[in-house]
Structures are given as structure tokens and as C-alpha cells.
Amino acid sequence: MASDTIKTYRFRGGVHPPEEKLTKSIPVRTMPMPDKVFIPLSQHLGAPAKPIVSPGDRVTVGTKIADAGGFVSAPVHSSISGVVKGIVDYPHPAGRNLPAVEIEGDGTDQRDGAVKPRSNPMDLDPGQIKEIIREAGLVGMGGATFPTHVKLSPPEGKPIDTLIINGAECEPYLTADHRLMLDAPDHIVTGAELMGKILGVRRIIIAVEKNKMDAVAALKKAVLGGDTAVVALAVKYPQGAEKQLIKALLDRSVPSGGLPMDVKVVVQNVGTANAVYEAVAENRPLVSRYCSVTGPGIKNPANLVLRIGTPVSKVIEYCGGLTQDVRKVILGGPMMGIAVWDFSVPVMKGTSGILALTEEYLDENREGPCLRCGNCVRVCPMGLTPLMFARHTQLGAFDRAEEFNVMDCIECGCCAYECPAHIPLVHLAKYAKAEIQARRRKAQG
Amino acid sequence: MFESIIVLAGLGLLSALGLGIASRAFHVDTDQRIQTIAGLLPGANCGACGFPGCNGLANAIVSGNGKIEACSAVSDENRKEIARLMGMEAAETVKRVAVIHCNFPAGGVGNKFEYLGVTDCRAANLVAGGPKQCVYACIGLGTCKSVCPFDAVTMGDSGLPVIDPEKCVACGKCVEACPKKIIDLVPVSRMVQVLCSSRDKGARVKKVCSVGCINCMLCERVCPFEAIHVIDNIARIDYEKCRVCGLCLRECPTGTIANLRGWEVVAEIGESCNGCTLCARACPVDTISGTAKERHIVDPERCIGCGICVDQCKRDAVTLVKKTAAVRKAAAAGE
């Protein structure tokens, strides 16, 4: 099926922040192996992984160092070769110290002996592929870090008819997925087909925003046939949000509180598709990833292949360091990333970008009174009324905030981006959600 | 002129009649006691009793579903009055107040980063655990103040909330709201308190705070009543066992423990003392003197009021009295 025949739709709301894709034409480089890595045991949604190494153990690249801590969990592998120093409490982007495996490198970059390529990946049966994906520690690489094998295991009675590969990369600044689509379109397509095989799906749609037509061309070239299509979508944030992407491609609305599988869809990131290819065909677990190191505060912006566990400070150093006036460093994109203050935090499976913003790019204005202008309502892709849940949250009336559907908020940031009064609407939403969840837990006992 | 007077008066009468009929027709029988009891309750509608506001509790008390003791805010006088109305005994309640187990301004705890966002500790806690260098420390944005229905919390100049023990009725709102869970309700008579909640190891605490508990265990060793224990890297006091002697706070090298009780007590030995010396031998601070077989005396200046001597005395000759009175008496005797 040719991509031209695929009709696209509009999702409501959304904003157009400046794209600022500073690094879009910079080819990817591999950062030299760091001499020490700290690999967190919580890099995914779900239960932390359980360490299976002890201090003094020798590990090589790809050695499993921690096993999944439950069904919704993923194993963790060593990203360098060297010696395990210990399981330490180490700074984590979440803001707390969390357990991480400290590995001191020996500089040899030796690969795990068990890592041998498979010549015939498509001949494996779906169960085998899924097991390989699980063992390789794959998680959603767009940032949500949901374990991939769980997403590929829809429960009985939830048929899937479409697999969407998300290459929208709608966040400003980030270009890692873009570069990956240019470098490895065939890997992405094969990875997608492997996932399609697990799900028993024929129709695969690879969605890319129109500002990356070179990536669209590369992917189209890599598609050999079948029901795989490459679709160019309008440039609008949050085009890459799961529910909005499904709406734009298939005109299906994921019900409130539901998942894509409720409308027969599974969405995976292009980075994940590439990692699936690497895990299945090359037998390589997830130990490194593409990452954009960018922003006005980085001396030499770059797209890098980074090993999981590399301290962010080392990455920044490798890119020439920060400029004097940097006030904020963000892991991920500017719309949904997490700001960090301690740069010893490690690069994780979900770290799609390291962004340094200087004073002039930050929101200088302090919060003012709500003017009821309705901008937040206009741009909300979820059809919510941020001004209402924000007001009730400010008053501590979390039950009223819940009535205004704050739990449906996807925290995309459109409302806060547009608010002329600079009210921290996303922060209030997160706060209300946390409080409501705490109350629900309490009510359950 | 007359016409309008008559029309208006007529209208008024008609409306009054309507109202009168309505009030009869739609009359709902209520227990008078509910109104009276609701009037005796504090009226802050804080909800700490578990009922919807003071009226809710009054209803529950009258219908037998609620206990008077559910309200921690009502005054003793009113509690007795409610008990009398209901024809039941009101149990004595222990007066408790909220205590914040942190003293970050004194410890010089700075910020890790500049926090911009919602001015509420619960919201700030979502951003990397809040800006304070110590992740266990009070964030200081005043959520406890904003949730207090009794205006008992004010923000001190240093950024640490201050609880007014007179106004605090131990409703527990702040305890629930504090995202760091560093507030608890303490009986007013047990006010020797550990003003730190850090579960970090000593070395790490020292890095960020000069008044944090470094879990050196000295307090645990010195306590004569086994009332203080270091659990999870933080000293905790068992209020059942604590006798407010203050020995631990003398030992504490970081000054983390403080006595917030407004008064001190000392031992006093009465006439029935037969000089058995048991008390003198047991005294942990050697403040009891006297020769055997003669009445002993306590130095009220040095006595810490631990009450060990009271336990030791077989003749019930030792009692604890408020220190101010004892010091005055001793001074008078000395002259």
C-alpha cells in the first residue's frame, strides 16, 4: 500500500512551539566509552529490576546485571566491560537517590560471548521473538519507558489490527529519532515487522512529521512491500502523543482511561523498533541509545550514541560543556522533559535528549491571575478545561479537580505553554493527580 | 396614597401567611440536642473526627454513632457539657499538639536549586523532592499553615513553620498534608523532641545540616527508660516510656533534641523520708544528698525531674513538683 493513499486526520488542540532542531543535520557520533557507569535499576515504568551481580563480578558489554522485578519490568544489562563495584544509592532523574549498579570499565569494550547475530530473524516464531525482546530489556524509547514486551502482549479479547511506529518526534530541539531514521531505516522497518509478527498484524504505519521529509524518503526506500506504509503528518505538538497519533492516522479515539489496544492499536517508538531489530537480529540487548545533546546552552550540540549509565556530566563535558548563562538542564524535550540539577545522573533507556536552556529561553514571567482567556481550553489535545482544574487544585479542592477530568491530562504542556498569565497548569495537574491517586490508595486501604 | 398603603400591606400579610403555612406544612422534627451540641463543638468543620463537619459529628453523637472523643478540638468544659447532655461519661483525653520534626534554619540547610512553581509543599515535593538540600527537611512553603483550620501555624521568619501550642488542637490536618511526613501529634507532657527526620546516614546528614541526627546512639545509651531508639538512622522517642528527663538532649552532640515543654519539674523529698539512701543511689545526676537515716534533700537547680527517685522510694516520700516553686522554696529555706 502506498503511503499517498493514507488519509490523515486532525486531532483537536495542540500548539506550534519553535522547532529549534539545531542538531538535525549533524551526523551521529559515538561517544567514547566512559570509564565508569552507574546503571539504575529503575529505568522503566513498573517494578525495579533485581540485581543479579555482586561487587567484584566481571562483566562485559551486554551481560545481564539485573533481572525483571515482575511482569511489568525489564532486565538491565551492562553497557561496558569491567568490574562491578557495588550496588549503590545513586542520583536519579526522579530527584532521589535510587539503587544503581556501579561498574568500573577496563577499557577493552569486550562483548558478551553469548552475543551472536542471528541470520534468520523473521523465521523465529512470535513467542521466541517476544522472549528475546523481554530478555534484551527493551522499553519504550520515546520517553515513557513502558516495557516493550508487555505492550506486545495484549490480553485475550483485545485484537490488534494496526501497529503504529512513532517517528513524529514532535518535541522541539530533539533530533535523535530523526537521525536514527536516516541512519537505520531498514533496521526500523525490520524491527517493526518483527513486532507486527508478534501481534499478528499486517498493517504497519510508520508516522513521521512533515519537517523530516528526508527521513520519510529513507523509510519509504527501506519498506519492501506488504502492508507497511510511511505517512507524513502535519507539524503540530503533541503529534507524537499516542492518543493524538492514533486519532491523526486512523481517526479512532482511545476512550478516556483506556489504552491504544482498546481501539486495536499498538504504538511503538522508532527507537524501540530499532532496538527490537538489534535485539533479535544482532542479538544485542539494550545498552546504548541515540540521544540529542542540544540547546542554546551546549557549546557543541551533537547527536550521540550514548551508553546507558553514562553520567550526564560526562556527556556535557564531551560536548564542550555548558555556556555560562545556563539556568536549566533538561532530560528529554522542553515540553515534557525533566529538569535536573545534579548532573551526575546517568543516561537511561528513556533519555532521548539532554537540553541546556539559558535564561532568555526560560519563562521569566511570574504567575498572574487567570484571565479566563480560554487559550488552555483551545490548545488542550485532550479536550480538558485546564483553567478549571487548576483553580480547584489551587484551592485544595482535589475532588472538584477530578470532576474536571484532571486524571485524563497527558501533561503535554500545551496549556502552560500558551497561558498568558503563566499559571503553572501542568504542575497543578501533576499535583492534583498525585493527591487524587494518594487518596484513592488510602480509600482502598 | 391610601390605595398603595393598602395594597402593600395586603401583599405583606399575604406573604407572611404563606410563609407561616409553609413552615408548619414542611416542618421537620429534629432533635434539639443536635443544635446544642453543634454549638458546643468548635465549629471549624475541620473534618478530623471523620464526620462531615461539626454538625455531622453532633448528629452522630446524638444518634449514638459517634463518640465525643472523636473531636480533639473541643474544650474540656464543652466536652463535659456535651457528656452531661447525652447522659454519658466523657473520657479524659490527653492534650496533644503537633510538632515539626525538623529544624532546618538552625542547621543551615540550603537549597539544591531554585524552585519555581506552585507554592505548596506537596506540589514542590513532586519536583525532585523539593529544593532543600536535605530531602527529609521541611520544604517551608507553608502547606501545614494553609490547611490548619485553627490558625495555629504561622510561618517563622526563618522559613520554618511555628505551631502555637495554645491554638493547636491536634486535629491532624497538617500531619496528613505534610508531604515529608515530619509532623506528628505529641502529648503536651512529652515534649522532649527529636527535631530531625532524616533517615540518611550520619556522614551524609553532616554534609547538609549541622543540627541533624547523625545516629551516634548517645541518646539511646544515656536514656534510663529505654525510651529513645535509633531506628532507620533516626532517633525516635517512645512517648509511653519517655519521662522528659532531658538526659538525651544533654548528650546529643548536634543539639538535635530539644525540650519544648513549657515547664520543668523537680523532685522534692517529704517528711516521711527515713534516709534509706535508695533515691540518692539511683539518681542519674547525683543531685540527692543527705546522711543515712536522715531526711534527704534534692538540689532543685540540678534535678532533671526524671522521677527515678519517686519509683525507688518505698515510703512515697518523693514527689515531683514544678521547678519554679521548688527553687523559690529552697531559696527561702537557705536564708
Next chain:
Amino acid sequence: MKETYILTTSPHIHNAESIPRVMYSVVIALIPAVLVSIYYFGVSALIIYLISIASCLVFEAAAQKVMGRPITIGDGSIMITAILLAMNIPSTSPWWLVVVGALVAVVLGKQIYGGLGHNPFNPVLVARILLLISFPVQMTAWVEPVPLFSGVDSVSMATPLGDMKTTLMLKGLIDTSHFSYMDTFIGFVGGSLGETSVLALLVGGIFLLARRVITWHVPATYIGTVFALTGVFWLIDPTKYANPVFHILSGGLMLGALFMATDMVTSPVYPRGMLIFGIGCGIITVLIRLFGGYPEGVAFSILLMNAATPLIDRYTTPKKFGSIVLDEAAK
């Protein structure tokens, strides 16, 4: 020591909008109408603008000081209030009328409720109505506009709407033959300072629409409703009811529909609600103009609909994404 790095939740970037930018956009949009009014009503108009601005600034600052709120007279909202207030009174107004109006608008209309963003009613209209009821003579002392530097003395004159109402009461029928559509379109008629020039107001309105400060919903439905309703009555009896073009060009309709009914704070926030609001304003305006005691009903209609705004908001809350039935979704 100041901390080096800032932490907030996402998003970490923001567009260029801010409260002052929104407010000063409205001020800029009002400038054409201000200039036209100064041209036609002369120096007295300029003086009224200046008195209004000065007294609004003073009252705003004083009220904020007394109420212990931060002083925010720089955010532009008070400039809008001041200019709109001046636009809502005749050029012949004595200075004290303007000052009383400013006091009412700023203190009773706005600050008492908690300041910007919290007032339920449009402050300027609160002031206009209060002045109209308390000082009917001064508030209707219209004069014929005299172009600046033309050296002619101004003559008192009724507004087209007032004129129509009077003739209707006296003769039982109306007479709009001496009425020039062109004059009202450019502003050469009697009336409050800012309401006369439809052209200048439209220019400002289009600017606000282009800047996305206001949306089309309220002005379009408001003016459309007035046009449609007066059209129906005109068709029924053209001797008693003026034609719809006369109605939309005269009085304070343009000023009200473009600048006062669109006040974000006091009008509905959701598009569907805005439509209801505009239609409601239109109906009330027409009812007052055709059947009420006052010749003009724009101010009353907007204030009445302001009061209905919370209710309208409540029933027009948009549906959230994914609130549709599952079966339909999985088609």
C-alpha cells in the same frame, strides 16, 4: 548564594504571551477610536481621556495598597478600563463625573472582588450604568461632533437612537430619513466618546481578532442577533421599527460587541458558551431598544449576560477526548 539551576515541572518553554501583552494589544486596538473621538469632539474629549487615565491609575494603586495586594498598574488592564470608561461617557461630561466613574469602575467594579480576573461584571459597564442612573442629565448631554480646528461651536444633539425613541413616543412612528449611514460609520454623530465611529472600532476589532486576543464568537453572534431580530421587526412594521442596518451602526453596539462583551474575564470561556452569550446580549439589547424605557440597551445586556456567565460556562464545558462510546471508536 543564589542557586545556579532552576527546576520546575515541564513545559520548560513558553510562548511570548503575557498579561501585559494581551492588555496592551487591547489598548492598541482602541487607539483608532480614541483618535477619531478626539478629532470629532475636540480638546474636551482629550481632557476626559486624561482625567480618566489619571484617576483610574490612582484608584487602582490606592485600592491595591489598601487591600494589601501587589500593585500591578503596569499590566495594562487598568489602561483598558480607563480608556473604555472615557469612551462610555459624553464629551461634555464635567471632570467629577469621570472621577466618580473611575472610582466606581476600579473599586466597586474590580478591586472589591479581588482585582483582575476575579470581577464578575465588566467594571466599565458597572460604572456606566451607575452614572447613567445617578446622573442622567450629564450622561446624556450629547453634542454634535465638530471636527477639530474647524472653529465651529458645538450644538447639543440627540443620539440617533435617542432621537428615534423620542419621535416614536411623540408621533407614534419613526423617522430615520435625516439619518446618514456614512456619518455614523465614520463617527460623525452624537454619542458617547468612543461609540460613534463604527469604522475605527472595526479596525481595532479586526486587529484583536488577528492577534487572537478575542475570537469571532461573541461579536459575530451579538451583532448578528441584533441584525436578525431588528430585521424581523422592521419587516413587520417599518414605520415603527428602524431597519437593521441603522441598529447595528448606531449606539454602543460596535463598542460593546467588540470590546466589552469580549472581555475575557466576564464572558464565557468556552466557544459554545460564547455563542449563547452573544445571542443573549443581542436579544436583550433589541428588547431594550425597541420596547424598553432607555433608548440604548448594550450596557444592560452585557451586564445581564455577565451575571449568567458562570451558569453558561457550567453547561457548555467541552467534552473531553475519548468520551465517546467504545464501539464507535473501534469502527
